Amino acid sequence: MPERIYNFSPGPATLPYSVLQEAAKDIVNYKDRGIGLIELSHRSKEFMAVAEEAEQLIRELLAVPDNYKVLFLQGGASSQFFMIPMNLLGEGKKATYLNTGTWSNKAIKEARLFGDIEVAYSSQEQKFNRVPRDDEYTVAPDSEYLYFVSNNTIYGTQFKDMPRADCMLVSDMSSDILSRPIDVSRFGIIFAGAQKNMGPAGVTVVIIREDLLERAPDNLPTMLKYKTHADKGSMFNTPPCFAIYCVGRVMNWLREQGGVEAMQRRNEEKAALLYSAIDATDFYRGHAQKESRSMMNVSFNLPSPELEAKFIAEAAEQGLDGLKGHRSIGGCRASIYNAFPREGVEKLVDFMDRFARENG
Structure with missing residues (x-):
């Protein structure tokens, strides 16, 4: 193998080399069991242990409170742009969004299909070169949540401190989750595509407060309800097994680095x-x-x-x-x-x- 290059790609991004080496062995012969990791049944005790470890390590590293579920979903972070308003909004309900880049723009477009969306701040005219201070926007008292992207991959901006609001926060943390401590209890939902800071592409991690699982309208398709996946431990259908395994190994590496x-x-x-x-x-x-x-x-x-x-x-x-x-x-x-x-x-x-x- 040639000498490894330095991969500055925004995602899929570089992974710890030790994780790559471990995965290379396990994909062929998982823990010397005579079967490859990606051949394991997702309902086998071996893979259930893999998924449980990945979840527990996420909980440990982010100090996730007990009244939150950690879900491993598919469809990329972009699917959360519509799943969140589908589950939390509906006729007569409002949410507030901060528009600080391409991904918040896309989320606003999807959310407007399901509720009254107020864009309280936008830096689009400045080519998204900054995020707002708390005094630069107002959240309507009847907003169900304040939505923001914590780190903007394309434009290179980041909230140094999480926004302040009386309503719950919802955040796309795809490109900076686990890069710094956060107070999960301030959020209703945190989600992140794994392919930047957590593992390979294919799995999206969703951290959701348990009471929100009951908010989904009855007419929502089964697969688009958070409760469906929470009730089945992310095993309602076959999950992205290899990606979940890699997330677990990256979390273990992160713990070894000091958290x-x-x-x-x-x-x-x-x-x-x-x-x-x-x-x-x-x-x-x-x-x-x-x-x-x-x-x-x-x-x-x-x-x-x-x-x-x-x-x-x-x-x-x-x-x-x-x-x-x-x-x-x-x-x-x-x-x-x-x-x-x-x-x-x-x-x-x-x-x-x-x-x-x-x-x-």
Whole structure:
């Protein structure tokens, strides 16, 4: 195998190498049982133990209260854009949304099919370069929930502190879950596609307060009710077994690293290193305003599209891959999730310094 590259892709993203090695063995011969992991019945005692461990580790790492369910669902995080309002809203019910990027925009569009949606804040005119302060929006007293995206993968913005509201919070944490401690009890629902900070694509983790399971209208299709999956322990239908297994192994790795608090310190150090390189010269320009900068996704531009294309190509030749920005914003983007090593950031910073001197 050639030397591993540094994968700055926004997702599917880099995974801990030890997890990849463990999965490579288990996919062929799971715990020396003579059967591969992806051949196990999802109702076998072996796989039930896998799913239970993954859930318990999530609960431990995020300090999930006992009155919350942890679900492993399919359909990607995008399916939650409609499942949430389908289960929690209905005729005459209202919710408030904060529009801070592409994924909140998509969620607002879906939610409007099922309830009265008030967009209390939008940074779209500023090309989503910031998230709001608490005093920049008002949540209607009759709102069922306040919905927001905690970290915006494309634009590189992040809520440093979770929004304040009298109603419950609902959040898409796909790109920064487990990167820092959170108070789960403030939320009604937290969801995250696994492919950025938790594991491979294929499973979406949903953390939902138990009382909300009874909110679904009677005419909702069975598979679109959270209660269906909660009552069956995420085994109503065949779940994404391999993805759940990998989530469990990543959670175990995360615990071995010292947990979420330790990971937050490492993430802050990695991000500070990269932002310092951006701020050190006029050659690079960060997209996000400084008070809204993300620890997970660092979006930046060079003086011209031509230089950006050259930067991305030459970086790839150095084993620094996945630095092309999203098509909606262009430029460059470095995604440095939990499993991304500090040495990769250091190598990128060295390359950025050299590239700026040679092309500035």
